[in-house]
Amino acid sequence: MDLLDIDIIRILNKNARTPFSDIAKTLGVPASVVQVRYNKMRKKGIILGTSLILDPEKFGVKYAVTLGIKSLEPNIQEVMKYITSLPLKDSRISVWPTFGRFNIITLIMSKNLLEAHKIKQAVKEHPYVTEASISIDISLYKHKFEALLLEKELGC
């Protein structure tokens, strides 16, 4: 990767639909060069693809909640299985094992506060769960923020 590659990524990071001809003009190189560089980065696996950034709030998601769970150490798998099999209508749960103060982290996205609350109750009432701490994600707009921060990763 050289500076030209990084400049191309910078532009696509802000708007992945930018035509190669526009990128070429901005960077002062022929459009074919941009095309070649892009294809090369895709082939090498540096660029995995391009995607839309959606705003979950506009699709009715009202709550994004992280739930830190302390479970009895030998029963982590069982608790995780229990969480992923909870009946859900308006919510989605992701679960990861982790270390530190908690040993399970869950991310709950919900269109229904009542259901989000019920999930928390159900987790708390599980016999192997000793602690469940909830934090509400108040920046559902993080997505834009993150794309911005990504620039820093590329350095230079």
Place this chain on the structure above:
Amino acid sequence: MNALDEIDAEIIRILCKDARTPFSKIGKMLGVGTDTVFRRFKKLEQEGKISGSTVILSSIGIGLKGWYAFYVKVKPGSSISAVGEILANIPQVYGLVKLFGEYDFYLEIGFRDFKEIDTFITSVRQIKEIVTIDPMIHASHDWPLPTLSTLQPEVLEWLFKCVT
């Protein structure tokens, strides 16, 4: 909330897989005109459902060796947004989420070597307003960047489902 019909949903599905798909190609795939796709896309943008598009990078591809996630608690009475700004300006921090509840921030850092973890720790220790920083998840496998904004197909379908 405006209803999302099957054409809108299909446009989003296609562009989530490859945001560079030409509108003419999408039109052909869906059996509608290019102008229809263009109009629908603009409308989804105006409604704020689509807030942009981005390139997805491989963490290993850009030289990262691993990442850590942290929960951060700020001293009561101090400015949370000021702390957020300082955290966002630490070079290793690439994801920052404001929280309400027990913690004030969730943040993710990526690093190329151990020196960078050390730099991060030193930077954080200088922020007097932080009372607790709890390390959470660590992984060293390849992961797509940005992590939080790319949606799994299954989540995408769920987002579509309850739009009434």
